[in-house]
Amino acid sequence: MNERSEKNNQIPRGALRDVAEEEREELATVWNQVVRLDTGRYAPDAERLRQVKAELSRRTKRPFQWDTRLIWTTAAFVALLCISLSAYLLLTPVTLTSPGGGTQFVKLPDGSGVELNANSALSYHRWFIGEAREVTLQGEAFFEVITEERPFLVKTHNATVVVLGTRFNVVTSLTEGVPVTEVFLVQGRVRIQGAVSGTVLGPREHSRIVGEEVESLPQSDSGVETLAWRMHAVSFRDETLGHIFAEIAQLYGVQVSTVGIGDDAILAQRLTYIAPRKMTAAALVADICRIAGLRFRVTQQGYDILQSDTS
Amino acid sequence: MTEHGRQELAEWARAIRASDHEAFASLYEATHSALLRYAWTLIQDEDAGYDVLQEAYMKLWGMRRRIDPTRSLEALLFRIVRNIAYKRYRRRRHQLQLLRPLEEEAVASPITEEVHADMLAGRVKQWVAAMPPRRREVFELSRTSGLSHQEIAELLGVSPKTVNNHLVAALRELRDRLNAYNADQASP
Numbered sequence: 253m254n255e256r257s258e259k260n261n262q263i264p265r266g267a268l269r270d271v272a273e274e275e276r277e278e279l280a281t282v283w284n285q286v287v288r289l290d291t292g293r294y295a296p297d298a299e300r301l302r303q304v305k306a307e308l309s310r311r312t313k314r315p316f317q318w319d320t321r322l323i324w325t326t327a328a329f330v331a332l333l334c335i336s337l338s339a340y341l342l343l344t345p346v347t348l349t350s351p352g353g354g355t356q357f358v359k360l361p362d363g364s365g366v367e368l369n370a371n372s373a374l375s376y377h378r379w380f381i382g383e384a385r386e387v388t389l390q391g392e393a394f395f396e397v398i399t400e401e402r403p404f405l406v407k408t409h410n411a412t413v414v415v416l417g418t419r420f421n422v423v424t425s426l427t428e429g430v431p432v433t434e435v436f437l438v439q440g441r442v443r444i445q446g447a448v449s450g451t452v453l454g455p456r457e458h459s460r461i462v463g464e465e466v467e468s469l470p471q472s473d474s475g476v477e478t479l480a481w482r483m484h485a486v487s488f489r490d491e492t493l494g495h496i497f498a499e500i501a502q503l504y505g506v507q508v509s510t511v512g513i514g515d516d517a518i519l520a521q522r523l524t525y526i527a528p529r530k531m532t533a534a535a536l537v538a539d540i541c542r543i544a545g546l547r548f549r550v551t552q553q554g555y556d557i558l559q560s561d562t563s
Numbered sequence: 564m565t566e567h568g569r570q571e572l573a574e575w576a577r578a579i580r581a582s583d584h585e586a587f588a589s590l591y592e593a594t595h596s597a598l599l600r601y602a603w604t605l606i607q608d609e610d611a612g613y614d615v616l617q618e619a620y621m622k623l624w625g626m627r628r629r630i631d632p633t634r635s636l637e638a639l640l641f642r643i644v645r646n647i648a649y650k651r652y653r654r655r656r657h658q659l660q661l662l663r664p665l666e667e668e669a670v671a672s673p674i675t676e677e678v679h680a681d682m683l684a685g686r687v688k689q690w691v692a693a694m695p696p697r698r699r700e701v702f703e704l705s706r707t708s709g710l711s712h713q714e715i716a717e718l719l720g721v722s723p724k725t726v727n728n729h730l731v732a733a734l735r736e737l738r739d740r741l742n743a744y745n746a747d748q749a750s751p
Contacts (some may be wrong), residue, residue: 264571264705264712267730270716279734286737287706289684294609304617308591320625480683 254280270461345388347375355481362385364404365396369481392423395439408433408490409459411450414443420453421478426460434460436478438502456505487526493544494519500540505532507554513546516558569635572608576601576632579624587627591620597707604703605648607692608694609648615651638714641704645718683744690740694733 372391399417418440578586
């Protein structure tokens, strides 16, 4: 305890090491002489010191103090919270799930349409930005992709479908525990890619990725069964008859011939039609013909649309 | 000079880290007079000395959670006083340059106060005040701070050897002045 206070009365050890012997004694004497004198420039004023002490006591006893460090820590914390919250809102994908019994139509931010089958889920990023338009599908959906520079990617549990602008159906399923993704293309061209291999599909072709590989080469398919789930939802809003029949042909994979109609004006008629649930192609054609005042004939590959006898 | 050992300082450091204002008050009692003296060594202004003192303790309190109990709390306080004094000096010099450049001379010149010229203490006070700033700072710190030689060197950012040189120079100067003073007193 005393070591330090005594130290002040003695010249610091070694300080005079470089000084000649006789001078050393002399300087030590000066030190002792001077140290005993109070040579402070001012004498402390008791009243001022009391004020300082009172002020320090007042300010340190304050129970909570917003010192700079605390302010910065709090500010940083709040900022971090805001950033992560907005990042969470912006970056978490939107997930849409179709209800148990029905299907759901989704309009994506780029204008593409997706029709979700029952018990299916589609997720995508709110802003749809980046190099590719990317959605993730679980279950089954039919896509109508708007043509755009950026590719449109449908990711499933084991495959990616790469498209530019087209219409196609994707089904994901598990067969004995192995993930399967099945794609049926209606229009355009898509690439379906598993981890190991992939293939390119043309119109009216379908293929499956089983596990990591393509199961087989693309096969032609009418798509009737594949697309049957969609049929109940078919709707035409202010479309020409010509367009409606072409659409039916495409959707059901049947031929709908309108050559029997001589008058183009008939095919240019516009119609709004919303199908009740689960229509077959025949029922749909019959319905449309009845509304438009036409008749039809069943053929080998589909239907011939004819003008009504009475007209 | 209040007696206080390293052990006690380390204990205070730990307690102050935990926001113990009792320990803080004890630290104040033990160290304020040496710190005030040092503040006056650095800035030749009696009022400003008290302000620097208060600011230094508040600064220490503000950074109490960052105090390293293994290092000298006293040396830390001296460093804080030194930083505050230098900051004030720079600010003041800046203000003076902006406002009245001529006043700088008056402020920087040694203050001649009422000195009892016949008393040795008063003379020594004058002599110390007239020393070159660095020499004066080393001398005052060696004499009153309670800091070790090594700590003084660290505080000033110089080698212990340089501290020695300043101290020896200060003592030689005082010796010469004392001799002259004694000779003066001896002659009728």
